Amino acid sequence: MSELQDLLRPDLRGRTAYGAPQIDVPVRLNTNENPHPPSAALVADLAASVAAAAEQLNRYPDRDAVALRGELAAYLSSATGVPLDASRVWAANGSNEVIQQLLQAFGGPGRTALGFGPTYSMYPLYCVGTGTGWVDADVRDERFGLDVDRAVAAVQEADPDVVFLCSPNNPTGTAVPPDAVERLYAATRGILVVDEAYAEFGGATSAAVLLEGRPRLVVCRTMSKAFAFAGGRLGYLAAAPEVVDALQLVRLPYHLSVVAQEAARAALRHADETLASVAAVREQRERIVEVLRARGLDAVDSDSNFVLFGRFADSGKVWQALLDRGVLVRDVGLPGWLRVTAGTTDETTTFLDALAAALDLLGETA
Structure with missing residues (x-):
C-alpha cells in the first residue's frame, strides 16, 4: 500500500473521499x-x-444529448422567463460533473x-x-449572508479564473439577489458560476435573467433536489x-x-406533478424554523429545502443523540451548527421530537 501511496499524486495523499x-x-x-x-405515472412512463x-x-447514445438539452x-x-434553446444548455451526470467539466475547461x-x-x-x-488552485473568501456576516462589498473586493484581489456562487447557499440556505450577481460578474475577468441547485425551493429571482450579454456567466441547476431525481443523476447548466x-x-x-437521458426526459414530462411537492417541503422547512426558534435555538433563514441550526455548545453530541433516536442529520463541519433536510x-x-428529547437529555442550550 505504501508503494501505491508513493505513486499517488502528492496532493491526493492522505485525503479521504467525499461522502x-x-x-x-x-x-x-x-x-x-x-x-x-x-408518482406512479412517472414511474410507469420512465x-x-x-x-x-x-x-x-x-448502440451508443446521442453523445450530445440534444433532445434532452x-x-x-x-x-x-x-x-x-428567459428564452433558451439546446445550444445554451449542457447536461451531465449530476451538477457535480457539470462543475467538474467547467474546471477542466476553465x-x-x-x-x-x-x-x-x-x-x-x-x-475545493x-x-x-x-x-486548480482554491481560494476561500471569508466574506459572510454572522448570519451567513454574503457581504457583497467584501465579496467584490475579494474577487478583485484574488483575480480568479472561476468564481463559485452557491445560491441558495449550501449549507446555510441563503440566496443572493441578481444585483449582487451583477456586481460580482463585473468584478471578475473569469467565469462566474451561479450554482442554483436548490432554486426551486426559494423565491429568489434566478441569475438566468442576467445571461443575455454576459458570456462569462454560467447558471447551474440539478434535477436531484426539487425533481426528486437524486438517483437519476442529472445536472445541467445554462450559459x-x-x-x-x-x-x-x-x-x-x-x-x-x-x-x-430517457429517464430524465420522462421526469421532465411529469415536472408539474413532481414540483407540486415543493410546496409541501417548504411548509416543513418553515415548520422546522418556527419550532426551533420557539425553543431558543438559532435557525438560519432558508431559501432551500434544509435548515442550518444551532448554536450548540457541542454539536457533535447533539448529532449523536439524534442518531441514537433514529434520526440522521448532517454535521457540516461548522462548530456549533447542524443541518437538517425538510422531510415529510x-x-x-420525528426529528423535532428527537431533538427535544436529545437537548433535554444533554442539557444543551442555544
Whole structure:
C-alpha cells in the first residue's frame, strides 16, 4: 500500500473521499433529497421509455444529448422567463460533473477558483481533482449572508479564473439577489458560476435573467433536489453557446447513457406533478424554523429545502443523540451548527421530537 501511496499524486495523499454518511436509520435528513418519491405515472412512463430505449442498448447514445438539452431548455425558459434553446444548455451526470467539466475547461494547473465559505464542500475537492488552485473568501456576516462589498473586493484581489456562487447557499440556505450577481460578474475577468441547485425551493429571482450579454456567466441547476431525481443523476447548466462548446472539448465520450437521458426526459414530462411537492417541503422547512426558534435555538433563514441550526455548545453530541433516536442529520463541519433536510410531515415530527428529547437529555442550550 505504501508503494501505491508513493505513486499517488502528492496532493491526493492522505485525503479521504467525499461522502455523506449512509446509515440505515428510520429517518434520514442529511442529504437534502426531496422526501416525496416519484408518482406512479412517472414511474410507469420512465419504465416504458427505458424499455423502448433498451432495444438499442447495443448502440451508443446521442453523445450530445440534444433532445434532452432541448427539453431542459424549455423547462428552464418556462421557470425563469428567459428564452433558451439546446445550444445554451449542457447536461451531465449530476451538477457535480457539470462543475467538474467547467474546471477542466476553465481551471486547471496555474489557475484558481474562488468561493465564499462556508459553502458547498465539494468545490475545493473539484479543484484538487482538476489541479486548480482554491481560494476561500471569508466574506459572510454572522448570519451567513454574503457581504457583497467584501465579496467584490475579494474577487478583485484574488483575480480568479472561476468564481463559485452557491445560491441558495449550501449549507446555510441563503440566496443572493441578481444585483449582487451583477456586481460580482463585473468584478471578475473569469467565469462566474451561479450554482442554483436548490432554486426551486426559494423565491429568489434566478441569475438566468442576467445571461443575455454576459458570456462569462454560467447558471447551474440539478434535477436531484426539487425533481426528486437524486438517483437519476442529472445536472445541467445554462450559459452562452461558447461555454457549451468548451465543455464538449473535455466531456467524456457518451457521458450520459441512453437510460439516463430517457429517464430524465420522462421526469421532465411529469415536472408539474413532481414540483407540486415543493410546496409541501417548504411548509416543513418553515415548520422546522418556527419550532426551533420557539425553543431558543438559532435557525438560519432558508431559501432551500434544509435548515442550518444551532448554536450548540457541542454539536457533535447533539448529532449523536439524534442518531441514537433514529434520526440522521448532517454535521457540516461548522462548530456549533447542524443541518437538517425538510422531510415529510411525519419525518419532520420525528426529528423535532428527537431533538427535544436529545437537548433535554444533554442539557444543551442555544
